[in-house]
Amino acid sequence: VVTLTFQPEDPNFEERVTSSFHRQKLMETIGAALTRVAPGEVEIEVPFSDQLTQQHGYLHAGIVTAIADSACGYASLSLSPAGEEVLTVEYKVNFLAPARGARLIARGHVIRRGRTITVCEGEVIAVGGAAEVRVAKMQATMIRSNAQGRAK
Amino acid sequence: VVTLTFQPEDPNFEERVTSSFHRQKLMETIGAALTRVAPGEVEIEVPFSDQLTQQHGYLHAGIVTAIADSACGYASLSLSPAGEEVLTVEYKVNFLAPARGARLIARGHVIRRGRTITVCEGEVIAVGGAAEVRVAKMQATMIRSNAQGRAK
Amino acid sequence: VVTLTFQPEDPNFEERVTSSFHRQKLMETIGAALTRVAPGEVEIEVPFSDQLTQQHGYLHAGIVTAIADSACGYASLSLSPAGEEVLTVEYKVNFLAPARGARLIARGHVIRRGRTITVCEGEVIAVGGAAEVRVAKMQATMIRSNAQGRAK
Amino acid sequence: VVTLTFQPEDPNFEERVTSSFHRQKLMETIGAALTRVAPGEVEIEVPFSDQLTQQHGYLHAGIVTAIADSACGYASLSLSPAGEEVLTVEYKVNFLAPARGARLIARGHVIRRGRTITVCEGEVIAVGGAAEVRVAKMQATMIRSNAQGRAK
Numbered sequence: 001v002v003t004l005t006f007q008p009e010d011p012n013f014e015e016r017v018t019s020s021f022h023r024q025k026l027m028e029t030i031g032a033a034l035t036r037v038a039p040g041e042v043e044i045e046v047p048f049s050d051q052l053t054q055q056h057g058y059l060h061a062g063i064v065t066a067i068a069d070s071a072c073g074y075a076s077l078s079l080s081p082a083g084e085e086v087l088t089v090e091y092k093v094n095f096l097a098p099a100r101g102a103r104l105i106a107r108g109h110v111i112r113r114g115r116t117i118t119v120c121e122g123e124v125i126a127v128g129g130a131a132e133v134r135v136a137k138m139q140a141t142m143i144r145s146n147a148q149g150r151a152k
Numbered sequence: 153v154v155t156l157t158f159q160p161e162d163p164n165f166e167e168r169v170t171s172s173f174h175r176q177k178l179m180e181t182i183g184a185a186l187t188r189v190a191p192g193e194v195e196i197e198v199p200f201s202d203q204l205t206q207q208h209g210y211l212h213a214g215i216v217t218a219i220a221d222s223a224c225g226y227a228s229l230s231l232s233p234a235g236e237e238v239l240t241v242e243y244k245v246n247f248l249a250p251a252r253g254a255r256l257i258a259r260g261h262v263i264r265r266g267r268t269i270t271v272c273e274g275e276v277i278a279v280g281g282a283a284e285v286r287v288a289k290m291q292a293t294m295i296r297s298n299a300q301g302r303a304k
Numbered sequence: 305v306v307t308l309t310f311q312p313e314d315p316n317f318e319e320r321v322t323s324s325f326h327r328q329k330l331m332e333t334i335g336a337a338l339t340r341v342a343p344g345e346v347e348i349e350v351p352f353s354d355q356l357t358q359q360h361g362y363l364h365a366g367i368v369t370a371i372a373d374s375a376c377g378y379a380s381l382s383l384s385p386a387g388e389e390v391l392t393v394e395y396k397v398n399f400l401a402p403a404r405g406a407r408l409i410a411r412g413h414v415i416r417r418g419r420t421i422t423v424c425e426g427e428v429i430a431v432g433g434a435a436e437v438r439v440a441k442m443q444a445t446m447i448r449s450n451a452q453g454r455a456k
Numbered sequence: 457v458v459t460l461t462f463q464p465e466d467p468n469f470e471e472r473v474t475s476s477f478h479r480q481k482l483m484e485t486i487g488a489a490l491t492r493v494a495p496g497e498v499e500i501e502v503p504f505s506d507q508l509t510q511q512h513g514y515l516h517a518g519i520v521t522a523i524a525d526s527a528c529g530y531a532s533l534s535l536s537p538a539g540e541e542v543l544t545v546e547y548k549v550n551f552l553a554p555a556r557g558a559r560l561i562a563r564g565h566v567i568r569r570g571r572t573i574t575v576c577e578g579e580v581i582a583v584g585g586a587a588e589v590r591v592a593k594m595q596a597t598m599i600r601s602n603a604q605g606r607a608k
Contacts (some may be wrong), residue, residue: 020207021207022167023206023207024205024206024207024212025202025203025204025205025216026203026204026205026206026212026214027297028203029203031206042211050177051177051178051180051181052177052178052181053176053177053178054175054178054222055172055173055175055176055237056237056300056301058301060176060178060218060222061214061217061221061240061243062214062217062218062219062221063178063214063218065213065214065217065218065221066212066213066215066217066218067212067214069214070206070212070214071211083259085207086207087247088213088247089246089247090244090245090246090247091213091243091244091245092242092244092245093242093243094241094242094244095239095240095241096300099171123279143257146288148208148249149208149210
């Protein structure tokens with residue numbers, strides 16, 4: 001297991017991530033909270049809600065993906081210079097177990113920091129049921145952008 | 153370009169897809185509608201809503217993904233025998249343009265129908281802006297399951 | 305079905321693609337040939353060889369992937385300015401059928417051409433068996449690089 | 457970091473993995489060796505060879521992918537019952553650095569073991585250069601099959 005430690009370029013990274021998170025209205029709509037911001041690592045939680053389910057009553061894959069994507073994107077943003085933003089180029093998600101329980105925790109971390117492209121891993125854990133269960137695993141590619149959301 | 157035509161195993165496939173779609177509460181929450189069900193092909197629309205946006209005011213990648221996933225899953229379900237369901241094993245999505253406009257249309261279709269695994273492609277188009285723009289492309293793997301959502 | 309037509313930036317794109325292909329020693333090692341170069345579209349063929357098989361005697365997924373990757377990368381390169389190169393950021397491949405037959409044909413084409421990132425689709429067809437069979441489908445992300453292979 | 461330990465179903469798993477590996481003629485062709493087989497974890501090494509390169513003289517993405525795929529597939533096979541085989545449904549690979557150095561080591565391990573579907577992660581490390589460098593990260597989906605390579 002390789003564990004990477006990153007030095008942020010912008011000392012105000014936490015404030016910048018938090019502020020951007022609060023501009024994502026979807027996160028508010030689904031009741032998500034930003035629960036951890038560290039250099040290259042971000043955690044987001046969402047409570048279970050009946051309004052976000054698929055046909056079997058589990059949280060919809062799109063919601064699981066939304067919080068994993070935001071966690072990975074903000075993990076990447078935590079390492080960018082002030083004044084920049086991050087866009088999602090693509091991601092791939094495997095679904096490992098039904099997304100049920102009291103809440104979901106998405107954790108994203110950077111595995112490769114590049115000048116243009118940052119690669120992240122994310123996972124989503126369901127807690128508050130019988131046991132903690134990993135419900136999804138993401139591998140994502142992010143690109144640095146200017147403040148208007150235009151990719152480098 | 154290979155175009156595949158599929159023979160459904162269940163003549164009531166349309167009713168079955170429609171009924172399952174209406175059990176996905178997330179689809180109702182985001183205002184999505186099932187606009188086309190054909191053997192191996194499904195279309196879902198969602199109107200733009202400020203409540204579903206990311207930090208630049210575009211629809212969040214998780215919402216784009218949610219409708220593409222449901223379109224692919226139901227494209228697969230349209231070909232399954234009566235009494236079965238479909239689960240998402242995994243997907244990969246590339247984001248091609250910002251998800252803005254009056255509404256998004258997700259189209260999913262089956263590219264390989266197997267005994268256990270079905271492979272689908274999906275795309276999401278933004279309409280009602282300056283022009284129709286393809287905003288995302290999905291490649292997804294689905295698995296047949298029993299009625300309780302247990303994979304084969 | 306959206307069909308895109310692209311205008312190459314470099315009129316010598318075909319020569320540039322061909323010359324780069326011939327520097328890929330793996331292509332020579334496996335006997336691959338570049339059979340078509342058009343703006344945004346490239347085709348590569350490889351004959352079946354017992355030396356490239358997996359445990360059931362089919363062509364190994366890595367070989368199927370290698371020609372699909374090169375086809376997608378060169379589809380992207382066909383649209384880049386003179387003096388640039390292309391690197392693979394990532395790809396995802398679904399395997400649809402066993403890779404057997406007299407030869408495989410990989411086709412790659414660009415589905416989104418950006419200033420930095422190009423997104424491609426690829427497929428691999430097995431021919432010369434009972435029928436043409438699509439054995440794999442790729443979705444790939446490429447990045448423009450300078451001549452030394454350093455990403456933009 | 458979640459570390460999983462698995463109990464193999466077949467006590468002869470190592471012999472079974474080794475025997476299958478030696479039937480993959482591609483592995484012999486590229487000079488790959490099986491260097492570790494544990495329950496749910498497999499390691500494969502390949503020496504650098506000029507015959508396997510892309511246009512910049514690095515190992516081709518297809519070769520990096522081939523050993524990561526075999527490592528993941530055999531990690532999955534190490535946990536299957538006697539008499540079964542494993543097929544690759546799909547994988548996604550991010551390329552993190554140029555594949556150069558004296559040799560590459562691919563490590564695959566299982567992150568979710570299911571009745572039908574097994575999900576694996578793989579990484580490829582380049583060694584023998586200035587430093588160990590992670591060159592690729594794979595997320596892969598495998599399916600159990602019968603001895604003739606027919607998926608469950």
